[in-house]
Amino acid sequence: MNGKQITKLGFEKRAVALALSAAGLRERAGLSRAEILAELRSVQDNPGAYLSGGVYSDLATELTSQRARLDARRGADLRPEPLPYRVWGEDLIEPGARSQMDVAMQLPISRAGALMPDAHVGYGLPIGGVLAAEDAVIPYGVGVDIGCSMRLSVLPLPPGALGTDEARGLLLKHTRFGAGVSFEKKVRGDHAVLHEGAWREQPLLRHLHDKAAEQIGTSGSGNHFVEFGTLTLEAPDLGLEAGDYLAILSHSGSRGFGAQVANHYTKVAQALHPSLDPAARKLAWLPLGTEEGEGYWQAMNLAGRYALANHDLIHARLARALGVDPLASVGNSHNLAWRQQVEGHELIVHRKGATPAERGQLGLIPGSMADPGFVVRGRGNPDALASASHGAGRQLGRKAAANTLVKKDVQAYLRERGVTLIGGGIDEAPQAYKRIEDVLARQSDLVDVVARFTPRVVRMDTGSEDV
Template identity: 55%
Template sequence: MKKLKLRGRDLIKMGFPKGPAVSLALEQAGRHRKFAQKEEVLAELSAVLRSPDGFRADEVWGTVAEKLEPGLPVVVEQVLKDEPIPYKAFGEAGISLSARGQMDLAMRLPVVSAGALMPDAHHGYGLPIGGVWASENAVMPYGVGMDIGCRMSLSVYPLPPSFLEKNREKLQSLLLENTRFGKAAFDRPMDDEVLHHSLFCEIPKLRSLQGKARLQIGTSGSGNHFVEFGVAELTEEDTQLGVPAGQYLGLLSHSGSRGMGAAIAQHYTQIAREVCLLPREAAHLAWLDMESEAGQEYWLAMNLAGTYAAACHRQIHERISTALGEEPLGKIENHHNFAWKEVQADGQEWIVHRKGATPAGKGVLGIIPGSMTAPGFIVRGKGEASALSSAAHGAGRQLSRRKAKESIRPKAVKQHLAGHGVSLIGGGLDEAPFAYKDIYQVMAAQEGLVEVLGRFWPKVVRMDDGK
């Protein structure tokens, strides 16, 4: 009679947490089920895993059941699909092979329901930037991204474009005095109700982030984040926006949830990787079950980070509006790097992740920026199902940060900005206009996703100076 051959890997694949429970189960199986069929033993252990309380008095499995404490995360070894499920890539000719490869890998996950790739897509971590990915009951921290709830916010002021040219130096001073980037913070940060949210006391990870959130509120990140004055042009009367057609002074900001969002992403990605065992090449695509304690915690933390990002933009625009002495005629906001619960046409609810992708549900307003010298587009979504009601979140990079720094010369950037009448405060070569795709081509590739209502031309731009 053959002896039982049972390995720890068999139990971990079943859902046993790594640690003492696995060792004890193997020991007891070897002692008491030495000549049993492997399938029978696995069936017994599956029952122990499902209901450990019912086996605490069992002579064979009692010691194993004691190690399976209620609330312990279930570890599952996941197997990828052989082929990615089909998805639509918009503007496919302008999307790199590496970004397609990342999306193809994500579409092989066993929990994926649907996906789409936006025309500004480029290589990222986990999902590619511009990737949209949906599941029924799973949330992927790296499918949301590091900068949770990163937003675009546009204020339209009752001032003509001529005001900008006549007051360019004044507007530069306003940006310097009323914005902070990167590691810089205000001497006296403004208060906000989000800083007093009960989740900062209820979730241990958030408790450790409250101080940083308080210090960084109202500030902007580094990299491609900016606050800029420019010319906002609305091409037609739009009752939804509430601003008559015409040209106005506009203020556009782009930033997210700062250090708080990054810490949440890192913390819950690590937890996901511990309980969702994927092949090495897909490790950053680990997800959390929405019914698990960690999944619920991440969902609450992610939403709080999104609320915090919105508060940062609100303070940026309040500070500058006060200094300018003007109230906006209207505002447009949208965010990306987030996950939404969305009900589909058949009544099914999906968790839709938009990593660097703009929500574009039917009638939803948004703004898609270009670069320092290319216009942003004020848009209204069409709710295209094949795009999961999404659109691009910008022009998208065509050069990595490293390649941009190596190949772009400061003199060329200076001449290019001058030729477009753009004044730049801060910013690095990695954010030069040449590092980005042609926004007109990106917009042409998504005519079926959004309707264009207007444009925004940057003129006075402030970014992090890297210090």
């Protein structure tokens, strides 16, 4: 017996190895090839009859799981009611975000979920939504900016060692922001992520590689930023003594590469579920163990590593320009899906705008362009699927902020807090966000605060109307 003969029977990839193993045992028991193939067809037709034990039990278990995945792939009805889930900071969360989370918890693949206090309406899963699914991944449960992440570098300098004008000049020279932007070719950085074999394993990734290489080390638009500020440690931690330090904080993602992966695989997922309830259309999923699901999983993780590479280069450039090596670094991703044990079962936990917060795990929760951010340590709360907020969260949408906020009021807010801003649209004004202190107060059972970061010189993309 060989794998080619078994594949012709219609077995999927995972089942072929199990079928080969069972066939080998039956061959050694003296059965002919024709007899073994007949038995394999019988297992294939009725795997439930072989689950209780025997040579074919493992194969039968796998085939039963495959059928469940195929049923999900063809589309299934939503649950009549959402599964129960915990909400942190309910008084801070708009009804639309709750409605989106309710729909997500009605998916047939959903098993657990949580909503963070910074939650607000997004595409599909709300920003601040955490969703655990069984054997499936949801592209819009991860988000368009795959791998969007934070990075903090603590420098061996006091905050006063870097003047405002010098900090401003360094950010203008060593960072780039906006859709389609890149560094000039002669100064563009390189990174090991660009040389990974994964780029060659899918036509989509091969197509996107050159653009990703061009944009490496840059940041997008919207709420992405790079800033100098003061990190305050009230007690020794992070391998550092208590005190104030000059630090760099950045928020960046996977650029156009991640967005194109998200959009491509969302279309693939929607095509797999043509009968999915329209309310859940942006939550269409890809079953793992299928070509589509494994393709997205590979591309998603590559985009996550690419996003972290952008932070690597941003921080390296600035530290090199200052002639120092960072004393400590903290980072985390908040737009990814992870394999995670939940009540003894491996599930796929999507965090769309949520920070991983396993017990002892360090993370970053920023405020706004003029409000503090915080280094936190997770408490591993199982009801939150070991998660926390990823920031303050919007209280005004971009259009609402642009239409209601007044530039002079935003500028006054910045002056009061001693913040110098480069770029930054009024849609990213501090007043468009919830108060970070309120958000933190509502998740004290999710994280402990380790340190406070106070922004001083901030660079963002230019908005439709700059502050």
